[in-house]
Amino acid sequence: MTQIDRFQRFGLTVFLLLLGIFFSLMSPYFLTWENFTNILVQSAVLIIAGTGMTLVIATAGIDLSIGSILALSGIVMAAAMKSGFGVPAGAVLGILSGALMGLFNGIGTATFGISPFIVTLGTAGIYRALSLILTDARPIYGLPMAFRSIGTGRLGPLPLSAVLAFTVVCLAYLMISSTRFGINLRAAGDNPEGAFRMGIPVRRVLVCVYMLSGATAALASVVVTARLNTAEAIAGLGLELEAIAAVVMGGTSFFGGEASIRGTFLGALIIGTLANGLTIINVPSYYQQLVIGIVFILAVLADRMKRRENKTF
């Protein structure tokens, strides 16, 4: 881990703490256990989807289709459960469908060499359209209680969805830092040509990365669908942009080669805390989007300034 990395994560943690202190001072309702768990539940989807997006961006790619994958995989799992598959089978089917959608993204990018921006922009439209066509824009609701508890249940004092999100983060962290695949992934992102010459199966790595991104989007869909007790074609609109924001705030560079899972985790928590805190202190909704936009640019700007210190230009 380089000096910058450590400084930046420290910076994000401090920023998150300052944000928490600010909101606690502004409102007596912010610093309560109930509200804390609210923030965790509300950030869980972004943490899970953002983790997948981190892997993609670490390969200098992008996945604009995760919002659409969330909608379509949610519809797959809800339809499966409604038609008699059990809860585990339905959820697994949904996640597999997400991985399959990611596979198509991976094939388009790695095998056919089309820019990931274009491939996933295209599939984003396709998956969203399929969601609308399959459901006729009607929501699927009334899911089994066992499934809904993933969205609303608790494990001890912690919300289940937050536990799920932590688990995903830990697994991804271990994968990136201490597996062969993690090393290959970063190498492929840093210098695909060089990695290829070194014998790293770059194309296979890329396909796997997009499949993982699709699978995490589908896992995020498990949380959303269970929480709302509804699968609908409009679910997850704009999720890709929020996920990219969390990743970039977390310090993962668009140019590939590095992946800060912890940074994304903190970035997602900052976005979740902002949205929660601004409601709690009752900032009008027009201004909330303004504040979130400004904070995002400031966070990235602070990051760039720190990096520039180590460069000559």
Next chain:
Amino acid sequence: MNMKLALKPVISFLAMAMVLGIAISGAAEVQTTLFEKSRSESFAMLGDVPKPKSGFRMGVVLITLSNPYWVSMKNGYENAAKEFGITIDIQAAPQENSTTAQLNILENMVAKGYDAIAAHTITAHNLIPGFVKAEKKGITTVTDWRVDMKAAQEAGANPITLGLVEYYVQGKIGAQYIAQKLAKNGGGKVAIIEGLPGAPQSEGRRNGAKEGFQTESSIEIVSVQPGNWERQKAFDVTSNLLQAHPDLKGIMCANDIMALAALEAIDAGGKTGQILVGGIDLIGQAKEAIASGRLACSVAFSPFVIGEIVTRTAIAASQGKAIPENLRVLSVLASKDNIHLLEDWK
């Protein structure tokens, strides 16, 4: 002496202002506008609202604030809050389909602990987990008919649901007006342009329009077509209707946007003034079209009063007052005869 001279214009100005003031207030007494009338009739259905306890705090979750309908409703909420001296906090989802973000807002408000929360849900289910949490905290919740009450009760929530807007009546009074006008000249063929098929607002207005037309035996409904609430679609549908039924005499549309598009299509088809067109919502452009005689009628209802009446309901219910069923925000037919009384409609 100088002093007196200086005062003279001031005194005469004050005198003039007083006369003018009396004249204006006098005029206002003579003409109670339709807005005031329908507003007080809607309030009367709920009856007296007990005075809220001091420091009463209410939270409101709207669907969005990105169009004038919701901004007007927000103003209604704020007006009621001022009238009753309560604190009101209003939040909205960033977009019309941000279902999860809307639930997050509701849950954050529940955590904040209001005396009452009113929430206008985006879908039938997205706010139910929030209502459950509010129920557990003993917060009075008010919502609209769109919530799936069966699912809500199963989950353990029991919000007060209001069906404030009478979509059926709106379609009916509009079509009835057109039917009566046509019947005086021997009746004829009419058509209905509905909104998005399957949407409850659209279904209500369409069925109401059918019934409204059927009140006159000389009227024949030749076609019911979907216009998807859109200008372009309604324009095309109207053009096709004119082709299929050259002797068409009237069209009732499920909203003003489609009615205005129908008028354009009628102009383009060279039939200006030969077909009576009605809309619903009384948007600004429709007001002008009615005043100039192009649009036959529209139906006005007030999102402002919705905000007011929901606030009153929340205050009353949180103090144990029973809320009458079928509370309504009255819909008013707007035509050339009364458009001058609808200028302050909001």
